[in-house]
Amino acid sequence: MSKDSEERTGMRLVPWQPDDLARRLDDVMAVYGEAMGYRSELLEARRGYIASHARRPGFRAVATLTNDGHLAGFGYGYLSHPGQWWHDQVYNALDPAARTAWFADCFEVVELHVRPPAQGHSLGARQLAALLRMANGSTTLLSTPEADEATSRAWRLYRRFGFRDVLRGFRFPGDERAFAVLGRELPLTPPAS
Template identity: 45%
Template sequence: MTTDPCQDAPILTELSPADFRAHLPSLLTVYVAAMRYPRGTEYHRAPMWSEHSARAGWQAFAASLPEDPDTVVGIAYGYRGDTRQWWHQQVRAGMRHSGRSPEEIDRVLSDYFELTELHVRPDMQGRRIGELLLSALLRERTEAAVLLSTPEVPGEDNRAWRLYRRFGFQDVVRRFVFTGDARPFAVLGRSLPLEPDLVPHHHHTIGDPDGSGTP
């Protein structure tokens, strides 16, 4: 465990797959609130999130506050990209349709970490929790790059977009419509590792490799 003198700093807990699955209800509550989805969405998402935790290279962090360490206020997870994954196939098709060369597509998609989910409870946003989760998740990744998808918004004017741009994410595909979702998305990416100045230390970190802890 590493500590910091700032008492208001969030606690980040690295989750094992078993711990992640055990606490899916609280993690999905954050997801539904952050995405403003209707109640009940969490029941449809739970099997998919559970399946994700078994994928190669999977890693997850949960965030809580020192004054209430048992309540999750943020969640981030991802895993190593693979040609057999639906998201990989969708992004490959999007890059091809946008005119990227086969060589460039293969270069971008040959070795990457997919940042699958990053969410902070709405009433906890603006406290750098998303920034801390993102840096914790990426700081020790060994892949050459990280990719993600995020909904398009006018002028890139929301917290998620500002965070990703601040971390150096660049356009891979814009205004892409994934199968089954009518909204336009942007696929963004950047090289790894992160620059040292993008790895903040103003938080507590708890490693939980055996799945015995509580996020």
């Protein structure tokens, strides 16, 4: 985030280490819950998963902090490997050629969230750009709930960053919603304006 952007928004983007995510896990869960609209019992079930992700190979994270240190948003990912739940679900749904193309050297964008009151200030775009610049791998994948691409901020963001369809209408076990899996090659080149 540029100094001018920090002054205009009153927020700064910082890289996080695994211990930073662990230390701020309560804040991470609050942002996650607000952004996703999840009930508290579902958040508690996911808390352990998120905490364990910080120890995965290739872990990279960024956070957007207000000037007084409150967490406005965060994003993280890691290298995708067999035996990881998301990897295995998506890998098994793809044909062999797509598996090779996307998973041979893949950085998985696991979470990218901004508190609803802070949305609309390009924080998600800044987080995603920083995260992908730090990412290891030659490809990157993420999943997002299916939505109207014209009205969804997340979809517009991903398309602007060059993410394309890998799998549409996919249903993860335990979630009734349909998801899209989107991907792009790395390294990151600046998104179209």
